[in-house]
Amino acid sequence: MTGGQILILICVLGFPIWSVAASVIAWKQSRRRKAAETAVSAMEERYRPIVNEEAEVQRLREVANSVSLDISNLRASYSEKKAVFDRLAKEVAIFDEKLAFAEMGVYEPHFDYTDSEQYKQAVLENRETQKRMVSNKTAAVANTEWTVSGSKAKGQTMNNRNVKLALRAFNNECDAAVANVRWNNANAMEKRIVNARQQIDNLNATNDIRITDEYLRQKLIELQLTHEYREKLKAEREERAEMARAAREEQKFLRDMERAEEEEAKYQKLLDKAKTDASKAAADQIGAYNEKILMLEKDLADAHAKFERAQAMAEKTRSGYVYIISNIGSFGEEVVKIGLTRRLDPADRVRELGDASVPFVFDTHAIIYSDDAPALERALHNEFQKTRINAQNFRKEFFRVSIDQVEQAVTRLAPGAPFFKDVEAQEYRETLARRNAMLAAVEPPELVAFPAMI
Structure with a gap:
C-alpha cells in the first residue's frame, strides 16, 4: 500500500488530516534514521581496524620492529656462518690434493x-x-x-x-x-x-x-x-742416469773399435807373414802365395773399413734413439713430437729443442733405443699419419694425438720400452702461478660466490 492510499484510508476513517500528515512525516523520518544508522554501523564494522589511529600506528610499529629484528638476526647469522665457511674453505684448500697449486x-x-x-x-x-x-x-x-x-x-x-x-x-x-x-x-x-x-x-x-x-x-x-x-x-739421479747412458754408449763404441782394431792387426800380421813367405818360396809356389796375399789384402781392407765405421758409429749406424716429447705450454694439450737422434746423450736433443725458440721446455714421455731407429720412427709416424699437424713438411714431426694412444702404439711397436704418461710441465705451471699472483696483487679474485653481507 502506498503513502497516498494510506492517507485516503485515514481520511475515510475520519482522522484529522494534520494528525495524519504528522504521523506520515514521523514515520518517514524514522525509516531514514534507521537506514542511516544501518549504514554507519556497516562503515564502522568495515573500518573497525583503523578507527583508532594511534592503536593502528602502534601495531604497525610493532610489526616493523619485529621484521627489522628478524632481518638483523638473519644478517648476523649469515655473517657468522660465512666467516665459518671462509675459514673452512681455506683449511680444506690446504688438504685438497686436486687444488691447482698455482692458487x-x-x-x-x-x-x-x-x-x-x-x-x-x-x-x-x-x-x-x-x-x-x-x-x-x-x-x-x-x-x-x-x-x-x-x-x-x-x-x-x-x-x-x-x-x-x-x-x-x-x-x-x-x-x-x-x-x-x-x-x-x-x-x-x-x-x-x-x-x-x-x-x-x-x-x-x-x-x-x-x-x-x-x-x-x-x-x-x-x-x-x-x-x-x-x-x-x-x-742428481737424472744426472747420474744421463752419465750412465753416455758411459754405456761410449763403452759400446770403444769395445767395437777395439775388436775392429784387433781384427785389422790380425790381418795385417797374416799379410806380412804371407809376403815374407812368398819372398822365400819357390817359383812354382809364387802363384798360390799371390792369391793368398790378395785375399788377405781384401780382408785387411774390410777390417780397416769396419774400424772406421766403429769410430763414427753415432753418425754411420742405423742405431739411435726415438724420442717422444710434448710441450703443453707451447702447443697445448694432446700434441706430441716424435723424432730421432743419434747423439750419444739423446737428452741433449730434447734440451736443444726446448731452447729459446719455444716458451717452455719439453716433457719427455719416452726415449727408446733401437738398432733400427729410422724404422721405428717411421712406424710411429705411419701410426699417426692422419693426425700429423703439418701435412706439407714431414720434417715437422708434430702430431695431434693423446698420450694414451701413443703409449698403446709404443707398447705394440717397441715392447718393453719405458713410457711416462705424466705431463709435469713445471715451467708452464709455475708461470701460470706467477701470473695469477700478479693479477691477484692488482685485483684479488672472488674466491666464493657468496656476498660479504646481505
Whole structure:
C-alpha cells in the first residue's frame, strides 16, 4: 500500500488530516534514521581496524620492529656462518690434493747447498735441534700453574701430559706434511703446518698451553729442507742416469773399435807373414802365395773399413734413439713430437729443442733405443699419419694425438720400452702461478660466490 492510499484510508476513517500528515512525516523520518544508522554501523564494522589511529600506528610499529629484528638476526647469522665457511674453505684448500697449486703460489728455494749430502746433514741437524727443544721444554709451554685436588705437583703432572699430547698431535701433522711434500704443494704444506699449530693452540686455550714460535719455525725449516733435499736427489739421479747412458754408449763404441782394431792387426800380421813367405818360396809356389796375399789384402781392407765405421758409429749406424716429447705450454694439450737422434746423450736433443725458440721446455714421455731407429720412427709416424699437424713438411714431426694412444702404439711397436704418461710441465705451471699472483696483487679474485653481507 502506498503513502497516498494510506492517507485516503485515514481520511475515510475520519482522522484529522494534520494528525495524519504528522504521523506520515514521523514515520518517514524514522525509516531514514534507521537506514542511516544501518549504514554507519556497516562503515564502522568495515573500518573497525583503523578507527583508532594511534592503536593502528602502534601495531604497525610493532610489526616493523619485529621484521627489522628478524632481518638483523638473519644478517648476523649469515655473517657468522660465512666467516665459518671462509675459514673452512681455506683449511680444506690446504688438504685438497686436486687444488691447482698455482692458487697456492710458487715455492721459492730457501737454501743453496751444492749437493744432496749437505741437505741431508742439514735435515739431521734440524731434527737434533727439535729434540733438544723438546727435552728443554721449549717446544711447547704451559703458562698457568694449575692445582689438582689442592696439589701443585698433580697440576704440574697434568700440564706435562697436556704438553705431550699437544706436541704429539702437532708432530704427527708435521710428519704427514713432510712425507707428502712435493714441488707443486710445498707452499700448501707450509700453510698446513701453520694451521695445525693454530688449531692445537685453540684447543689448548683453556689449559693455557701453546706451541712456541721457534718450534714452529724449526718444523717449517724441516719441511723446506726435506723438499729441497728430494729435489736435489731427483736432479742428481737424472744426472747420474744421463752419465750412465753416455758411459754405456761410449763403452759400446770403444769395445767395437777395439775388436775392429784387433781384427785389422790380425790381418795385417797374416799379410806380412804371407809376403815374407812368398819372398822365400819357390817359383812354382809364387802363384798360390799371390792369391793368398790378395785375399788377405781384401780382408785387411774390410777390417780397416769396419774400424772406421766403429769410430763414427753415432753418425754411420742405423742405431739411435726415438724420442717422444710434448710441450703443453707451447702447443697445448694432446700434441706430441716424435723424432730421432743419434747423439750419444739423446737428452741433449730434447734440451736443444726446448731452447729459446719455444716458451717452455719439453716433457719427455719416452726415449727408446733401437738398432733400427729410422724404422721405428717411421712406424710411429705411419701410426699417426692422419693426425700429423703439418701435412706439407714431414720434417715437422708434430702430431695431434693423446698420450694414451701413443703409449698403446709404443707398447705394440717397441715392447718393453719405458713410457711416462705424466705431463709435469713445471715451467708452464709455475708461470701460470706467477701470473695469477700478479693479477691477484692488482685485483684479488672472488674466491666464493657468496656476498660479504646481505
